[in-house]
Amino acid sequence: MSILIVYENKNPNLWRKKLKEKLSKTKIEIYPTVKDPTTVDFVVCWKPKENCLTQFPNIKVIQSVGASIDHITTTQDLNENIVISRIIDENLSNDMWEFLLSVVLSQLKNKEIYVRQQNSQLWKQQDYQSIHNTAISILGLGKIGGHVAEQFAKLGFKVKGWSNSKKQIQNVKSFTAKEEFDDFLKESNFLINLLPLTDDTEDILNKDTFSKLPKGTFLINVGRGEHLVEQDLIKFLDNSHLSGALLDVFREEPLSKDHQFWEHPKIQITPHIASLTNVESAVNQVIENYQRFRNSKELLNKVSLSKGY
Amino acid sequence: MSILIVYENKNPNLWRKKLKEKLSKTKIEIYPTVKDPTTVDFVVCWKPKENCLTQFPNIKVIQSVGASIDHITTTQDLNENIVISRIIDENLSNDMWEFLLSVVLSQLKNKEIYVRQQNSQLWKQQDYQSIHNTAISILGLGKIGGHVAEQFAKLGFKVKGWSNSKKQIQNVKSFTAKEEFDDFLKESNFLINLLPLTDDTEDILNKDTFSKLPKGTFLINVGRGEHLVEQDLIKFLDNSHLSGALLDVFREEPLSKDHQFWEHPKIQITPHIASLTNVESAVNQVIENYQRFRNSKELLNKVSLSKGY
Secondary structure (H helix, E strand, O other), X not given: OEEEEEOOOOOHHHHHHHHHHHOOOOEEEEOOEOOOHHHEEEEEEOOOOOOHHHHOOOOOEEEEOOOOOHHHHOOOOOOOOOEEEOOOOHHHHHHHHHHHHHHHHHHHOOHHHHHHHHHOOOOXXXXXXXXXXXXXXXXXXXXXXXXXXXXXXXXXXXXXXXXOOOOOEXXXXXXXXXXXXXXXXXXXXXXXXXXXXXXXXXXXXXXXXXXXXXXXXXXXXXXXXXXXOHHHHHHHHHOOOEEEEEEOOOOOOOOOOOOHHHHOOOEEEOOOOOOOOOHHHHHHXXXXXXXXXXXXXXXXXXXXXXXXX | OEEEEEOOOOOHHHHHHHHHHHOOOXXXXXXXXXXXXXXXXXXXXXXXXXXXXXXXXXXXXEEEXXXXXXXXXXXXXXXXXXXXXXXXXXXXXXHHHHHHHHHHHHHHOOHHHHHHHHHOOOOOOOOOOOHHHOEEEEEOXXXXXXXXXXXXXXXXXXXXXXXXXXXXXXXEEEEEOHHHHHHHHOOOOXXXXXXXXXXXXXXXXXXXXXXXXXXXXXXXXXXXHHHEOHHHHHHHHHOOOEEEEXXXXXXXXXXXOOOHHHHOOOEEEOOOOOOOXXXXXXXXXXXHHHHHHHOOOOOOOEOOOOOOO
């Protein structure tokens, strides 16, 4: 009966400390230092290495430390009785909204252009665009996407969303299914990807999708690197059909030094920071779930493995 | 009886065309091509050159094409019977709000740092700050400042304002007079200047003011260049008391190529574009005022010359 933390590139000790504060009697180990692999039944993890969890035959619960679980399901060959749960954190949704608003406003107000102009002492006024005549199309209207869509609409943007099922969000036009995909893409100034990564959504940001967007659309990918067909993006930036892209997620992270994205003049790169799990707020959800697990209660934020989110 | 447009560095022909659409029978000339200076009684102007208007002995109204009038009052020696009026345009206030929001969010989300990191292919996550724990202090709560303060507060920022008289704006703490100035400056993450330029406010962004701000405050000047003591800013950036500054207005515009602001690593420069008068929306106010003038009615948005705004 022990908790295992698998969190190799981050700060597992901080997690251990926080969990210990409220679970003082529980054995909590940090991967890979595990005394007896058979005692591990509850795993708290982020991006475990390929099949790293198969060494632990008695896992009952895998608790993702973020909003997504594809970093677990795509890398581990799991017994289907294992319950997977994720963090649903209002802060995560809200941080994402603030990040996306900053990206959109930077574009509307020509932030990158003025940085370049300053570098060459150039004083030149550029036309700017306003919120009320800016259309934002959001792929994915789940917990995070739904919140983001609602907030953009509240501020006066024209907002559309596309998701697995129709959603009721004030002033957000909801589209669903393949048949409505083309209509969803029309009349966009920004396309924001917030979809979960599943077999159906992998590679969804491809040349077919791009070609249905109006000329001049700006792409923001804060979903997963695997949603994007990289060469299709380069092509549609170079032929000026897309005006630019901000990418926060990549197929390989950290993005390798020699990747062509770094130096592309129309690509802005952020190092997967749109929304970072706040340990303080996430740790309470993990503790709650651990206690529910021990008391044989239903876990919070369980993931449907068939849907993938 | 004629209108004179004084708008040398911009596009006076566009203004003439727009005014002509509704004032087809009125004589409208563009400075400096004026047949008979004595016929000019209504001037539409932006930044007239030193005493350029004294050539016209019969001016009754000077209509500024922006929200400010200091560009007229500080450069012209005017008969005190002349009525000066300005544009009060919801778009101006709203554009200013959108611009300021974009600047603040760029700072919170480390936009400039990521641009630099991308230039050196550096993948490094930076901590970000959120709206709810960010305090904004606004100098000036007039038409524009009041709107900006209200919108920042609505979005969840902690907002204070300092102005000539106490203001009632929801969730905005109002400060006034010299005695409350020091309290106003405390606990700020951002100091935004939106004051009108008067004898009392000139040079208000000086070392005394900066020293009363908390260490790490970011300055945004969208008022006038004359509000800022340039060498005091440089000093307080270089000693890291201020974390940075965005300047949209300058004592000399365009900013001269050899000005030290251009290359200062903590200064961001935009070429006076926070809020640009929209010809479409401003032209209607000018026409309305011209018709009121002809019919001896009270003008809209007359300026109190004793207050200066």
